[in-house]
Amino acid sequence: MATQLKNLSDFSATEIPDAAAYTFGIVVAEWNAEITNALYEGAYQSLVKNGALPENIFSYSVPGSFELTSGAELLLKNKPNLDAVICLGCVIQGETRHFDFICDAVANGVSNVAIKYSKPVIFGVLTTDNQQQAIDRAGGKHGNKGDEAAVTAIKMADLARTLQA
Template identity: 70%
Template sequence: MASQLKNLSDFSHTTVPDGAAYKIAIAVAEWNAEVTGSLYKGALETLLKHGVKEENIISLAVPGSFELTGAAEILLKKHADLDAVICLGCVIQGETRHFDFICDAIGNGITQVGIKYSKPVIFGVLTTNDLQQALDRSGGKHGNKGDEAAFTAIKMAHFLHTA
């Protein structure tokens, strides 16, 4: 498996635009807080590192990953000046099909909100088989998907304004 071999959050091959002109929201799930807290930390640090002003970052917590779609919708409705919304969460496979339904709903919901508002809504939700895989992807040996979500938000905000 290729992911065993490398840090998946390597963006050394691409340029990230200056984020100083952008207003970005982060919605983060409280469920699996150890993981989502690390995703949030990575996203926030990456936004700041790439010029997004602290006063232009809105951060809100929601109970779980399923609520991220509703949160993105509310944020875009209340804050028309947002350039992107980052949705951070973690769903870990259990013994039932609940995982499949939740992950499908979140992915489709985030996509639909982005289409509805013609704004980038970034899928930063880990869907892993176990807690260790989630930890490996939230600041562990495979990088931090929160970093990746922030890079994507900046790049897509830039795309929104230059396309």
């Protein structure tokens, strides 16, 4: 959780496995594009920085965060060799309960896809009260949630492979 004392992109206290042997999918929501594009850049650059080969990163966009679940499922169904899928989106609180329904549906949907395919499906969705909080977590003062999602994908892909051995 990002607070004034925590930067999402600080991985100094953790070991990140080499990602060269893994294949990743990224599904990114187009809604709130200023934020989701920054999340995508963070995730993509973190994967590459940690050894993932660009030709082993498959990126697709979906209209909004609600569609991340369908996008992840379609990706795993059509590219079964993926080691992990990263879902990136941003839902900002408005004046109605729509925020609650979308956030709940996406969180549950991402979990269900992970269980269905026995593959890591990473929840890289910002659920913020306002635009500034989203900016702060998409490359701003709290780092980039996309970086965190990529590192999580690498670590979970490595765990899955370790347990299969």
